[in-house]
Structure formats: structure tokens, C-alpha cells
Amino acid sequence: MRWWSFRLSAPGEIEAANGPYRGKKGTVLVGLGGYQMFDSLAIDRDGHICVATFISGVAATSGPTTKTSPFN
Numbered sequence: 001m002r003w004w005s006f007r008l009s010a011p012g013e014i015e016a017a018n019g020p021y022r023g024k025k026g027t028v029l030v031g032l033g034g035y036q037m038f039d040s041l042a043i044d045r046d047g048h049i050c051v052a053t054f055i056s057g058v059a060a061t062s063g064p065t066t067k068t069s070p071f072n
Helices: none
Strands: 002-006 008-010 026-031 037-043 049-054 059-063 066-071
Touching: 026 059
Parallel strands: none
Antiparallel strands: 002 026, 037 049, 049 059, 059 066
């Protein structure tokens, strides 16, 4: 499962792709290994994004100044 970041051209609108590949619009921020399915998402007051997963029961968190860290 991948967690993507996209540039916005306006609130709620993804910027048009100008890269060599038609689908090249975003940047992968997180790639969790194994079979994962993202479920719930929350953002805390410090700007950390927290995502829960199905299947393995892992929660992943990433913030503006930290790398992603999956934990059980």
C-alpha cells in the first residue's frame, strides 16, 4: 500500500501532471510492506498524519519533521 503526496493548484484540486509519464502527479511518502489496506486517517495538532490499516492491524504515522514509523 502506498501513501501519496500531491501538489494542489487550488483547494481540493490536484495540480496537472507535467512530467514525462501521464500518471506522474504525486510523490510516494510511505510504502508499507506486505499486504496492507489503509482505513482510518487522522491529523493531530502537531501536523502528524496517522493512518490505521486492515489485515495486519498496523498504524503508521508521519509528520512534517519526522520519517514514517509503523508501529503495532
